[in-house]
Amino acid sequence: MKSDQPKLTSSVGKRLAQRRQGVTLADVARIAKVSEITVSRVLRRQGAIAESTRERVLDAVQHVGYVPNRLAGGLASSGSKLVGVIVPSLTNIVFPEVLDGIRSALADTGFQAVIGVSDYDLNTEEELVASLLAWRPEAMVIAGVEHTPVARAMLEGSGVRIAEIMEIDSQPIDLAVGHSHRQAGYDTGRYLIDKGYRRFGYVGHDWTADRRAQLRHDGLVMALAEAGLELIDRSLHDGPSSTASGRSVLAALLSRQSALDVVVFSNDDMATGGVFHCMSAGIVPKVDLGLFGFNGLDIGQALPTPLSTLRSNRFLTGRTAIEMLLRQRDRPMQPEIIDTGYQILPGATA
Incomplete structure (x- = not known):
């Protein structure tokens, strides 16, 4: 009987099989041009192996992304x-x-x-x-x-x-x-522009450890540019986000730019610290300075003045x-x- 199942081309079938089975010891051996036993000995660090052979095997392992299987025999199948x-x-x-x-x-x-x-x-x-x-x-x-x-x-x-x-x-x-974090930053900018804010500042933390925070910043800048605006100033804490760093970094930003009408923070931890600085400095959030965070954490919503933010x-x-x-x-x-x-x-x- 003729099967209704479509036949895979050899190239597609090979790619699909690899997706299902993963990279094997045989794949490494083929690329390194050695036996599977040699590959196994290199990975187990057993026996005398020429340094050039060892390096060739390890290069092949990295190239194909091979990971040794720690499950034994019958367990591996199930x-x-x-x-x-x-x-x-x-x-x-x-x-x-x-x-x-x-x-x-x-x-x-x-x-x-x-x-x-x-x-x-x-x-x-x-x-x-x-x-x-x-x-x-x-x-x-x-x-x-x-x-x-x-x-x-x-x-x-x-x-x-x-x-x-x-x-x-x-x-x-x-x-x-x-x-999309870039879209989240963009939507934050549009929301605040529609609220009437024009003089934007930004307070954030280390972007090298938090790429998503930088994407939100870039989306914010995009929204401002479309409206003919730009960030007046920004301050980044050289380390992870925290309430304490949000408080100190906002203080530093406002010491340079006292005329800002809104500050966007990289997340709610930083923004909550910003609220604490405003409380200590006699700044009334929203009335004197708008503050906007990201994440929608419970702590921000539990503040006497709930934080304006975006919840993921x-x-x-x-x-x-x-x-x-x-x-x-x-x-x-x-x-x-x-x-x-x-x-x-x-x-x-x-």
Whole structure:
């Protein structure tokens, strides 16, 4: 009987097979032009191996993103029932909310999350990627789309489902779930311009560790430029965001630019510190100076004057990522992007 199933071309079939099976020891051996036994000996650091051969094998490992399989025989065939999760921080309340969404989606599925914390360091993330992939998880969830070349090669070559979460401003390896930070910054600018603000300042934290904050800044600048405006001044704290740094950096900014009518902060931690500075300096938020944050944290809404901000859907992002990964276990040929959106919370500071 003639099958109704379409036949794959050899090239498409090969790519699909690699997506499902991942990079193998044989792939490394073929590229390095050695035997699989030699590759295994190099990776296990067993026996005498010529230095030139060892370097050739390790170069091939990095090139294809091969990760050794730590599951033994029978376990490997049935899977590890693990989902690897890498976040940059557990002290930032944003990520525990994401993890709660992941936990909710994994409940009653038989899968367990194994969590690694990169501390906003891409080299640490690379080590975590190698460690987690070695246990052959069913899927991986990683905050952000920036990775080292080696980490990216491992993720692309693993064959497992990969969800890059919290942003959708770049093309993902497999699945992206989150929202556009550049658009969020742009919408913040448009919202404040429509409120009548014209003299904008910006207070932020280290962009090298938080690319998403810079994207929001760039979106804000874009909205201002379209309206014929520009940032009067900006101040960046040389370190991670915090309430204390938001307070001190706003004070420094206002010492230079006392005529600003609104300040946009990189996030609610910084903006809450800005509110505290205004309280101590006799500045009335919204009346004397508009203040606008990002994230929609509970602490900002619990202030005597609730913070004007933009809330991201963090729980939904974590839950949606897991639901999509487990709904289709094989990595699709085309990457997919899911926008979980955000909402402006008017508050009372802008």
